[in-house]
Amino acid sequence: MTLRAIRYENSNLEILDQLLLPAQSKYIQVKGVEDGWKVINKMQVRGAPAIAIVGCLSLAVELRNEKFDSKQQMRHEIEGKLNYLVSSRPTAVNMKIAAEDLIDLANQLSKDPNITLEDMKARFLQTVEDMLTKDIADNKAIGEIGAKEILSRVSGDSLCRILTHCNTGSLATAGYGTALGVIRSLHAMKRLEHVYCTETRPYNQGARLTAYELVHDKIPATLIVDSMVAAVMKHRNITAVVVGADRVAANGDTANKIGTYQMAVLAKYHGVPFFVAAPLTSVDLKVPSGDHIIIEERPDREMTHIGEHRIAAKGVTCWNPAFDVTPASLIAGIITEKGFFRPEQLKTLNDCQQTNNHTSS
Ligand SMILES: CSC[C@@H](O)[C@@H](O)C(=O)COP(=O)(O)O
Structure with missing residues (x-):
């Protein structure tokens, strides 16, 4: 029996397929935003906080290996992909709020002349990855x-x-x-x-x-x-x-x-x-x-x-x-x-x- 819905290590994202529980504990790899949207929409991962975390981490997985020509290009891609993830399920607001916060962050970072393209990516990814630990701390409180x-x-x-x-x-x-x-x-x-x-x-x-x-x-x-x-x-x-x-x-x-x-x-x-x-x-x-x-x-x-x-x-x-x-x-x-x-x-x-x-x- 396992109770870890989301496994994220070294940019590898896996979710426990909740459609198979309790008969089977099987993890599915989420390789990017398209997979993230599907596992949320099919309810293989569900629950308002988990939806937001998996959605945002699916973007992190995709961004990690992508090359961008400019901060503007990266900002544009982040915004489009987050808005797409919000469309996966409409009622839970957590994904929408996370998307708004992350789009704001991407805007700020892209406008800051002291931040390089590499720094922008690193700061953005760190912010997404911190969602996992923050959610557990919030739940304990x-x-x-x-x-x-x-x-x-x-x-x-x-x-x-x-x-x-x-x-x-x-x-x-x-x-x-x-x-x-x-x-x-x-x-x-x-x-x-x-x-x-x-x-x-x-x-x-x-x-x-x-x-x-x-x-x-x-x-x-x-x-x-x-x-x-x-x-x-x-x-x-x-x-x-x-x-x-x-x-x-x-x-x-x-x-x-x-x-x-x-x-x-x-x-x-x-x-x-x-x-x-x-x-x-x-x-x-x-x-x-x-x-x-x-x-x-x-x-x-x-x-x-x-x-x-x-x-x-x-x-x-x-x-x-x-x-x-x-x-x-x-x-x-x-x-x-x-x-x-x-x-x-x-x-x-x-x-x-x-x-x-x-x-x-
Ligand atoms: C901490 S989960 C809170 C809610 O998301 C939960 O009560 C719920 O309604 C889940 O619905 P679901 O359709 O399974 O995603």
């Missing part, structure tokens, strides 16, 4: 901040029972995870009694990937199908729901894996606090509310088939949105590496985002 926030709401030294959705762990990030990072931190503090993870239809990221990570880490866990969420809240005394995010709008509305919204509605009814755990690279302050977030629709086949096996009646039509938007009013707070924010406090993140440019070194 999210884990700790989230665990403390949840524990501040329970009495004495009682243990927590957490419900989560989709996969937000090592496989969706450079390592450790966001919502699953919070669960890992609670477990490390010996304050976790149990985790319930949803199957996450139609693509089963919960059953295939989250369950795999929980078993790997020996975290006490139970898999439920998505339609059991209300029952689990009624009968299993859930302390909190913690989920990830693909894009958090400025007002706190949050796009995440389809099914998240109904969990938040049920959490409200049962009086269970509902948290989003996400790095700042998932917060899009340019989008005022969830109404402006484009929701990706995936092929029918992901619903009608499991692997090669058809489970739906032939001839039926399908609707397969990959994400839904949870309104801010249902969210108790957003756990980031810079602290815990109630949805209405998110706008203060603007300062953090500017002083802590996502991808700059």
